[in-house]
Amino acid sequence: MMRQPLTAGTADAPLEVALDTDIGSDVDDLLALAVILGSPELDLKTVATVYGDTALRARIVAKMFAEAGRPAPLIVAGLSDTRSGREVWWPGHEGSTIVDLAAQAYDADRDAVLDLAASASVVPIGPLTNIAAAIETPECRIARIVMMGGAFDGRTEHNIRSDVDAADVVFRSAIPLVTVGIEQTERVRFTEAELDGLAGPLGSLLDGEVRRYWSFAEQEWNTPHDPVAVVMLASPELFGFERGTITVVRGGEGAGVTRFEPDPAGPHHIVTDFDVDAVSREIVARIRTACEASARRRDRSPSPATRSSRGRRSVDVEDGLECAVLARVGEDGRQLVEGDPAVHQQ
Numbered sequence: 620m621m622r623q624p625l626t627a628g629t630a631d632a633p634l635e636v637a638l639d640t641d642i643g644s645d646v647d648d649l650l651a652l653a654v655i656l657g658s659p660e661l662d663l664k665t666v667a668t669v670y671g672d673t674a675l676r677a678r679i680v681a682k683m684f685a686e687a688g689r690p691a692p693l694i695v696a697g698l699s700d701t702r703s704g705r706e707v708w709w710p711g712h713e714g715s716t717i718v719d720l721a722a723q724a725y726d727a728d729r730d731a732v733l734d735l736a737a738s739a740s741v742v743p744i745g746p747l748t749n750i751a752a753a754i755e756t757p758e759c760r761i762a763r764i765v766m767m768g769g770a771f772d773g774r775t776e777h778n779i780r781s782d783v784d785a786a787d788v789v790f791r792s793a794i795p796l797v798t799v800g801i802e803q804t805e806r807v808r809f810t811e812a813e814l815d816g817l818a819g820p821l822g823s824l825l826d827g828e829v830r831r832y833w834s835f836a837e838q839e840w841n842t843p844h845d846p847v848a849v850v851m852l853a854s855p856e857l858f859g860f861e862r863g864t865i866t867v868v869r870g871g872e873g874a875g876v877t878r879f880e881p882d883p884a885g886p887h888h889i890v891t892d893f894d895v896d897a898v899s900r901e902i903v904a905r906i907r908t909a910c911e912a913s914a915r916r917r918d919r920s921p922s923p924a925t926r927s928s929r930g931r932r933s934v935d936v937e938d939g940l941e942c943a944v945l946a947r948v949g950e951d952g953r954q955l956v957e958g959d960p961a962v963h964q965q
């Protein structure tokens with residue numbers, strides 16, 4: 620049964636979202652963040668990191684925004700250890716091609732769990748440790764979860780398997796949730812053709828990280844699992860869904876398996892089909908939009924940056940891509956806005 624559980628934002632009224640990511644291990648989180656940066660329908664308010672060295676992951680996020688030439692949203696480092704006690708998978712290549720990573724600043728004084736709890740729409744693309752903790756806070760106002768995770772063909776999937784106890788809290792919460800499982804995301808490939816010619820500082824960062832990941836995986840392509848979830852949020856009309864209830868097997872044989880029971884009144888939706896060619900095109904087009912914008916901003920803004928703090932909001936319209944941007948106050952108290960070279964971190 621085809622149902623439509625998502626309503627897309629628009630460039631005029633973008634959907635405010637918080638991303639929760641294990642960026643740096645599989646390269647697809649970097650690609651997903653680039654897709655968001657090229658999606659005027661989405662207004663990224665918060666990026667939280669999860670699983671393992673979340674401070675390092677937060678610095679990767681900060682570097683992404685610096686290279687994109689975009690003012691950063693809230694960037695917060697979340698929980699490192701899994702609720703289930705399962706050991707973190709940490710290949711060791713995280714951020715290895717990114718220069719000046721240690722110098723990248725993020726919002727280290729904030730509580731990522733509370734920032735996620737304060738977000739109406741959260742987009743988890745990693746293990747669900749932070750999201751489970753956010754749901755358990757009295758302040759939780761999460762009204763919708765749109766995620767990549769699970770497998771609905773009897774296998775287990777990394778984001779769920781890595782913290783089954785957190786996944787169990789999320790699914791039992793009955794918060795409306797839409798997920799795309801790995802049996803669906805595996806239908807898309809990101810290859811040399813998609814990587815070719817990405818422009819600007821953001822394109823260079825992505826090219827280096829994607830090739831490093833291909834080398835690690837000993838193949839010349841990767842699966843853009845997380846970007847599929849972002850496109851699902853931005854262009855839900857490309858997807859088919861079924862409504863029901865998801866549960867997760869927490870222990871014993873089959874631990875980590877996600878089960879789906881169709882139910883017209885259930886709180887969850889899974890993707891049952893999508894237009895592979897159209898979604899692939901959307902992923903590439905949005906990444907290219909973000910990369911080309913980074914090239915234009917670099918050309919306009921060659922000066923070194925000043926670290927600044929968050930200020931009020933303004934709106935910048937550039938080349939048809941309407942970007943919600945933050946005006947900022949520099950360390951000297953001067954207000955900085957988009958187009959001021961001092962905004963752009965190097």
Ligand SMILES: [Ca+2]
Pocket residue numbers: 640641642645647648744745845
């Ligand atoms: Ca991920």
